Amino acid sequence: MAWRRRELLARALALAGLLGTLPLRALGAPSVAVRNVTGLYTVEVARVATPRTTDDVVQALAAWPGQVCIGGGRFSMGGQVGLVGGLHLDMRGMAELLWLDVPGRQARVQAGMRWRDLQDHLDPQGLAVKTMQSYANFSIGGAVSVNAHGRYVGHGPVGHSVRALQLVLADGRVAECSAAQNPALFAAAIGGYGAVGVITEVELDLADNVRIERRYTPLALTAYAEHFRDHVLADPAAVLHNADLLPPAFDRPHAVTWRRCGDDKPLTETARLVPRRQSYAKERHMIRLLTEAPGGTALRRSVVHPLLNRPAAVQWLNHEASRDVAELEPHSRAVSTYVLQEYFVPVRHFLGFARAMAAELQRAGAQVLNISIRHSPADRVSALPWAREEVFCFVLYYRQGTSAQAQAAVGVWTRALIELALKHEGRYYLPYQLHAEPRQFNAAYPEAASLRRLKAEVDPQGRFSNEMWRRYLPA
Numbered sequence: 001m002a003w004r005r006r007e008l009l010a011r012a013l014a015l016a017g018l019l020g021t022l023p024l025r026a027l028g029a030p031s032v033a034v035r036n037v038t039g040l041y042t043v044e045v046a047r048v049a050t051p052r053t054t055d056d057v058v059q060a061l062a063a064w065p066g067q068v069c070i071g072g073g074r075f076s077m078g079g080q081v082g083l084v085g086g087l088h089l090d091m092r093g094m095a096e097l098l099w100l101d102v103p104g105r106q107a108r109v110q111a112g113m114r115w116r117d118l119q120d121h122l123d124p125q126g127l128a129v130k131t132m133q134s135y136a137n138f139s140i141g142g143a144v145s146v147n148a149h150g151r152y153v154g155h156g157p158v159g160h161s162v163r164a165l166q167l168v169l170a171d172g173r174v175a176e177c178s179a180a181q182n183p184a185l186f187a188a189a190i191g192g193y194g195a196v197g198v199i200t201e202v203e204l205d206l207a208d209n210v211r212i213e214r215r216y217t218p219l220a221l222t223a224y225a226e227h228f229r230d231h232v233l234a235d236p237a238a239v240l241h242n243a244d245l246l247p248p249a250f251d252r253p254h255a256v257t258w259r260r261c262g263d264d265k266p267l268t269e270t271a272r273l274v275p276r277r278q279s280y281a282k283e284r285h286m287i288r289l290l291t292e293a294p295g296g297t298a299l300r301r302s303v304v305h306p307l308l309n310r311p312a313a314v315q316w317l318n319h320e321a322s323r324d325v326a327e328l329e330p331h332s333r334a335v336s337t338y339v340l341q342e343y344f345v346p347v348r349h350f351l352g353f354a355r356a357m358a359a360e361l362q363r364a365g366a367q368v369l370n371i372s373i374r375h376s377p378a379d380r381v382s383a384l385p386w387a388r389e390e391v392f393c394f395v396l397y398y399r400q401g402t403s404a405q406a407q408a409a410v411g412v413w414t415r416a417l418i419e420l421a422l423k424h425e426g427r428y429y430l431p432y433q434l435h436a437e438p439r440q441f442n443a444a445y446p447e448a449a450s451l452r453r454l455k456a457e458v459d460p461q462g463r464f465s466n467e468m469w470r471r472y473l474p475a
Helices: 002-015 054-063 115-125 140-146 183-189 221-233 281-292 296-309 317-321 347-364 404-423 438-444 448-458 467-472
Strands: 032-034 043-045 047-049 068-071 087-090 097-101 106-110 127-129 162-168 174-178 198-208 211-218 238-245 254-260 314-316 336-346 367-376 391-401
Touching (some): 032 047, 054 087, 068 198, 097 115, 106 115, 115 127, 115 140, 115 317, 127 317, 162 183, 174 183, 183 448, 211 317, 221 254, 221 367, 314 317, 336 347, 336 404, 347 391, 347 404, 391 404, 404 438
Parallel strands (some): 068 087
Antiparallel strands (some): 032 043, 162 174, 162 198, 211 254, 211 314
């Protein structure tokens, strides 16, 4: 009876729009911790629902009077899938393949399906995912919600391969969305971080699975942009590409391009997909050695990185695309953890930004393991694009302490990098820690004003939110 009275009070406060401003412990109500991969920014939500169908989502919204947040693989790192006092929709139970059109190279899936699960269906048919992240653990709906990208040459964000999606709106309506049907909702859902509704189904374009061969090219920083333009983007056989900048100088790109090759090239890796549930103990020991041992940085730059990339490698695209993020998992995240952040800078500013970024990281003493350079054409789909024009993408992978003091220190140099990106007419990526000031968010994403107006139309009570939108897109 005591909990029933507290629940009625919570519901009354939610209806009044006040629940999100009060900690659950102040109400004496139990809460559920929603964590992410870094171990940072755990969010205490009021309740978790685990839908398996679109109807389950509709019913969950009808039964809960307060605010709602949405999560999949929980790889976003700053509260994008949680909301204090809210209902968390855990979409991982919605993981069914709805249909697969092999001749048409298309598929429709429930949004909680992981890319790796889709690959299990595609590989026997000689098909592959067209665009996804570098690792296959992420949920497809989550990837669409953050408008993820990977190493695919010329593809840009995953939204470019989304044909249609199903969206449950705040009032329980189910909307079919595409470029032709409800186009404003379609654009706002792709890269909208759950601001306008719950993505429950996704329809995708697919690609052929092909043999690919690795080409490794160390370069000077000043030569990289021209090399990419002339030898990667202009190469019709180029499938995947990235270049790593290594500490401490971040001044010599180690470029890796996977090119389509013929059946006459013998496979050096015969497995078609990366086996599930492998042990990555060796990789964990290597990460620890390279990041914590004296001389680890120099060892990686001069020995480890070249040794890993120089040998001949021929394999299936699906194998390279099915990598498990567990290979990056450290022994522990209790005292320190590993985190990402990312910046998108117009091609004309590549060199200026790269040099300024390196100088800032050196000044701050940031423990950056590597910076991966990717490329994207202009985003032609999302209402909140991270690529207004052709850009180079700088993905920072770094180690930081978990203490409040360590998080504050990272926030200082992160805001400095955001300022550098803005100075170079670029943007920063949103699925990471919430270090950006609201001023910086609005400067990077002026399109947020239009998103606010659309949200006011389709979600006038502000039911869909998360800790990121509470900070940058308040009702």
